[in-house]
Amino acid sequence: MDAYLSSVLKSDKAIQVNIQIMRAFTRLRQLVLDSSELRKEIEELRNEAENKFQIIFQALDQLISVEKTPKKKIGFTAKEKKSSYGEVEKSD
Template structure:
């Protein structure tokens, strides 16, 4: 790949799962874009029509405190005037249209590629799980079939082990 501005691990560690979506926090993005968080928020608020709820949302106070306790990412002791904004993959893509610096554009491209790679890994993982589940089902069915075969074999063996007395037929010399 081309020269990266930021190591992938740093970006990947700043992608969180909130409200069932992979998102990035405003202050992490501001740091990556090398702008102040208030500047990023100002640009988003000026262009709020570009950021519907599925592109960007603000954390509730409960989500904010939970994220801080769970991840340790939200800076404790700092008071935020506004709740942190979080951006989905589409929201991050839209940020490049409101932040016009060369760095913001390059970092955005890198972030979108990472989101795409994560989505592909999840898809591959899901496909692998489905294949494993199919194999398990086949093995379960084979186990059941083998049990039936062994049951029939046991029944046949039991029948052979119990010899029944048979009436003799045929020629009897001298009345025997």
């Protein structure tokens, strides 16, 4: 919130706050890049996530391939012609 406010305000104090915020984010980014242990953990998390998504995509591919196979029809099939359905025999 301070970053938004300080970037809108034009006072010297607001400008200094904005500069400090940008420096803090720059320093934080540099710390993340410099930390080999943190970088290793991030890489492991990324690999783990990719593996999990790979499993999900494989399962989705299997579901799609199963849907493409024709399904056996179930239920009752009438052997009469459709035109005779619903007709009532007339008696004189």
